[in-house]
Amino acid sequence: MRRLLPVLLAALSITWTGTAAAEPAELEYVALGDSAAAGPLIPDHELMHPGCMRSTRNWPSVLAAKLGATAFRDVSCSGATTDHLATSQATFTGPQPPQLDALTPTTDLVTITIGGNDIGLVRVALGCINVFPEPLGTSCKDRLTAGGDQIAAKIDAYAAEFAAGLDAIRARAPRAEVVVVGYGTYIRPGGCHPKEPIWARDADYLQASVHRLNTVLGKVSADRGATFVDIEPPSVGHDVCAPITEKWFEGLVPTSVAAPLHPNARGMAGIGSFIAGSLGASRV
Numbered sequence: 011m012r013r014l015l016p017v018l019l020a021a022l023s024i025t026w027t028g029t030a031a032a033e034p035a036e037l038e039y040v041a042l043g044d045s046a047a048a049g050p051l052i053p054d055h056e057l058m059h060p061g062c063m064r065s066t067r068n069w070p071s072v073l074a075a076k077l078g079a080t081a082f083r084d085v086s087c088s089g090a091t092t093d094h095l096a097t098s099q100a101t102f103t104g105p106q107p108p109q110l111d112a113l114t115p116t117t118d119l120v121t122i123t124i125g126g127n128d129i130g131l132v133r134v135a136l137g138c139i140n141v142f143p144e145p146l147g148t149s150c151k152d153r154l155t156a157g158g159d160q161i162a163a164k165i166d167a168y169a170a171e172f173a174a175g176l177d178a179i180r181a182r183a184p185r186a187e188v189v190v191v192g193y194g195t196y197i198r199p200g201g202c203h204p205k206e207p208i209w210a211r212d213a214d215y216l217q218a219s220v221h222r223l224n225t226v227l228g229k230v231s232a233d234r235g236a237t238f239v240d241i242e243p244p245s246v247g248h249d250v251c252a253p254i255t256e257k258w259f260e261g262l263v264p265t266s267v268a269a270p271l272h273p274n275a276r277g278m279a280g281i282g283s284f285i286a287g288s289l290g291a292s293r294v
Contacts, residue, residue, distance in 0.1 A: 038116055039079040040183070041070030042095065042109045043123040045088035046193060049278055050269040061101025062087035067275050069191075070121060072282025077119070077289070085112045088269075091127045092168075092175045113182035120183055121285070123191045125172060125223055129164050131193075132271055134219070138212040139262065143203065151215035161219045169226050176234040188236040191285060192224040194245035196259050196271065202251035206261045237289075244284045248277065 041047060049065030056064040064086060065071075074082040087099055087106055098105040113120065126132070134154070140147035154160045179188055197206065201213025208216070224242060231238035250261035250271075258277025260268045268274035273281060 036080040037077055037118050038081040038114070039070075039074055039077065039083070039119040039121075040112045040117050040186075041074075041082075041084040041086050041121050042112070042179070043070075043086040043121070043191075044090040044125075044127050045086075045269065045272055046126060047086035047121070047123040047191070048088045048090075049275075050088045050272060051264075052268050052273075052275050052278065056084070059087075059101075059103070059106060061103035062106060063269075064088070065275075065278070067278055069273070069278045069282035069285065072279055073121065073285050076282065076286035079119075083112045085109045086123070089127060090124065092124050092171050095124070095175050095178060110178055110182050113179065113186070115182075115184065117183040117186045119189065120179055120186045121189045121191055122175075122179070123193070124175065125168060125227060126193060128168055128171065129161065129219075129223060131216075131220065131223070134161060135196075135208075135216055135271055138208045138216060140209050140212070141204070141207045144209055147209070149209060150212050154215075162222055165219065165223050165226055168223075169230050172227065173230045173234060176230065176236055180234070188231075188234075189239060189285070189289065190227055190231040190236050191239045191281075192227050192241055193220050194241045194259060194273070194277070194281070195243075195249050196220060198246075198249050198251050206250050239285050239288050241281055241284060244280065245277070248280065 047068060047070055048062055049068030050063035052065035052067055054066050056066055064084060070084050070086060090099055095109050097108055138150035176188065197213045197217050199214060200210040201208050203209055221242065224240060228238040245258050248256055248258035250257060250259050254265045258273055258280050260270055260272060260274050262270050264270055266274045
């Protein structure tokens with residue numbers, strides 16, 4: 011946040027005549043991350059790298075506009091894992107360069123959402139589908155916690171890999187403010203079966219796993235001097251069970267043009283605005 015203050019203060023520099031005293035400082039912003047940042051299927055798509063399924067209306071684009079970024083590079087890519095920060099990523103249109111290649115020593119701001127694919131959260135959620143009510147099916151929570159919580163163990167083990175990723179970002183962009191954006195409130199307590207075919211206890215288990223991942227991301231961010239923006243609270247009531255006009259996240263059968271179990275355009279706008287406010291952009 012300290013590195014962004016000169017940019018925000020410059021934008022607020024107004025003379026007594028009501029005109030700007032000086033041009034706002036330049037802001038070089040790079041967005042990294044996975045599909046939660048990229049916004050697959052949300053129109054319109056960025057055409058230079060279609061394999062990443064990156065929307066021009068994703069929250070990094072919203073944030074860039076609100077911050078008045080003078081240089082903006084979005085390399086978030088659907089399917090990305092933490093490995094793809096430093097290694098190329100295969101997509102249906104060919105390999106994508108390592109995301110860290112977008113960083114420079116002059117980068118001012120870096121945002122990143124990553125970790126969901128490392129843990130396999132979407133795959134876990136798909137394994138929780140039960141069209142019929144209990145007991146006509148199998149609980150994914152029961153299966154995944156028999157003998158110990160498998161997903162919790164993966165999340166806890168991921169902390170070291172995420173820390174290494176933040177260190178790599180810092181090495182490439184030493185002057186940048188690094189902002190880690192977590193994952194949202196995808197489903198409300200108890201779920202909404204049969205609207206979303208996930209049993210109540212499995213819905214609670216899934217969101218608890220998302221919360222655990224956010225907790226790890228937040229702790230590692232603090233340890234590494236990065237800012238963590240938690241989007242769970244502002245997305246409460248905008249989950250997959252919400253009315254079409256209020257939801258930020260699509261369910262298993264999308265009700266707007268967006269990928270299942272991902273933010274829609276309304277969600278991207280809401281998330282981007284919340285991040286901007288968290289960084290103080292609401293004063294600009």
